[in-house]
Amino acid sequence: MKKELILRLKKPLKAADIGEMKTCKEIVITAPTVAIYKYYYPLRYLTDKPIFDAMQEQQKNAKPEDKQQDKNDISNEDLSQCILGLLMMQNVDLTPVIKALNDLLVVGKCAKLDNEIELTQPLFDQLSLSDVELILGAYIGFFMTTS
Amino acid sequence: MARIINNPTVTINNTPFPISANSFVYTEGLGEQKTKIQSAGGGNIDPVDADDIELKYSKMTIIALPTIPNIENLKQFKVLASNNVVQVTGKDSVTNQIITRTFTQARLVSDYNVELSTEGTISTEWNSKAAI
Numbered sequence: 034m035k036k037e038l039i040l041r042l043k044k045p046l047k048a049a050d051i052g053e054m055k056t057c058k059e060i061v062i063t064a065p066t067v068a069i070y071k072y073y074y075p076l077r078y079l080t081d082k083p084i085f086d087a088m089q090e091q092q093k094n095a096k097p098e099d100k101q102q103d104k105n106d107i108s109n110e111d112l113s114q115c116i117l118g119l120l121m122m123q124n125v126d127l128t129p130v131i132k133a134l135n136d137l138l139v140v141g142k143c144a145k146l147d148n149e150i151e152l153t154q155p156l157f158d159q160l161s162l163s164d165v166e167l168i169l170g171a172y173i174g175f176f177m178t179t180s
Numbered sequence: 181m182a183r184i185i186n187n188p189t190v191t192i193n194n195t196p197f198p199i200s201a202n203s204f205v206y207t208e209g210l211g212e213q214k215t216k217i218q219s220a221g222g223g224n225i226d227p228v229d230a231d232d233i234e235l236k237y238s239k240m241t242i243i244a245l246p247t248i249p250n251i252e253n254l255k256q257f258k259v260l261a262s263n264n265v266v267q268v269t270g271k272d273s274v275t276n277q278i279i280t281r282t283f284t285q286a287r288l289v290s291d292y293n294v295e296l297s298t299e300g301t302i303s304t305e306w307n308s309k310a311a312i
Contacts, residue, residue: 049194049265052285054312153194155267 038062038175039148040109040168044161048150057146060168062138065176069141076133077177083123084116084178091119113170116178120170127169134169144168185270185279190242192257192266192286198250200301203243204268206281209310211236238283240266240306246296254292254302262287266308283308 038061045058065073107115120127135157138144144152160168188204190197212232220226244250257264264286270279286308294302 049191049267049284052260052263052265054265054282054284150194153196155191155196156194 035175036064038064038109038171040164040171042160042164043167044164046146046156046159048146048156050150055147055150057150059147060152060164061145061148062168062172062176063143065143069137069143072133072137072141076130076137076173079130079133080120080125080173080177083125084119084173087119087122090122109171109175110167112174113167116170116174117166127166130169131165134165134172137172138168181274182277183272183274185272188268188270190266190268192253193260193264195253197242197253198244200243200245203241203301205241206268206283206311207239208281209236209238209308236310238308238311240283240286240308242266242304242306244302244304246294246300246302250302251294254288254304258288264288264308266306281311283311285309 040060040062042058042060045056047054048057049055120130135154138152139154139157142151146152146156150156186202190199190204212235214230214232216228216230218226218228244254262285266283266286268281268283271277283306286306288304289307290305292302292304294300
C-alpha cells in the first residue's frame, strides 16, 4: 500500500497560510492507520459491497482476451474514474459516501493541501464536486481495495 | 428586500471560529481622505484631496465567549502575531447574496481580557492588511 496519495486538484483552492492566502493545487492524503478507524470503516462499509458486486459482474462479462491491467500501471485519475464507474453501476447514493469521506479527511485529519495546510471543513466545502469525486475514487482505489 | 447581515461565518486560519452574536465589526481599510482648501485667488477656493495612507489597514473587533477552545485558540492567534488570516462570510437569506472579506496578516493587537463569568466575553481587537 502506498504511504500517501497525491492528487492534482482540477480547481485549485485558496487557503490561509502563514498570514497570507495561498493557491493550493495538490492534495496529499496519508494512508489510513488505526488512529482513524472510526472514519475509515464507515466509508468502507458503504462502498465495499457495491464495488465487489460490480467487479464480479464485470468479470462475468469479460472476454478471455481482455487484459487485467496492473493497478500500479494506471494513473490516479484513471483508477478514480474506474472506481466511480463501479459505484455508479450499482446505483450507489453518493450522498452518505461523500459525507463519510468528508469525516475521514477532515475529522480524521489525514489530508493536506500542498502537503502543508490541513484540510479543514471550510476548505473541504470549497472543493469542487469533480475534485471530491476524484479524491473519493482514488482513496477507495488505493487504500481500500488493496487489502 | 435585502436583509441585514448579523450572523456571519468567521474563519480564522482555515478553521471556523465561533463568535458572540452581533459582535463582528470591521473597517474596509480604505483609509481616510483629507481635504485641504487652497486659495485660487479672487475669493475662489480650490479643494485638494489627500489620502492618509497611514490608515489604509483594516481594524476588526471580534467578541468571543470564554469557552476553553476559544480561550486556547485566541492565545494561539496572539502567539502567531501577524501570521493569521481572518475570513468573514455573510449570506442574505432572502436574496442569497454572499459577501466575503479576507483579512491577511491579521494580528491581535490588544492584550484582551478573558472574563470568566456567566455573562463573560472576550473582546478582541485586530489589525490587518486592507480587506480583500
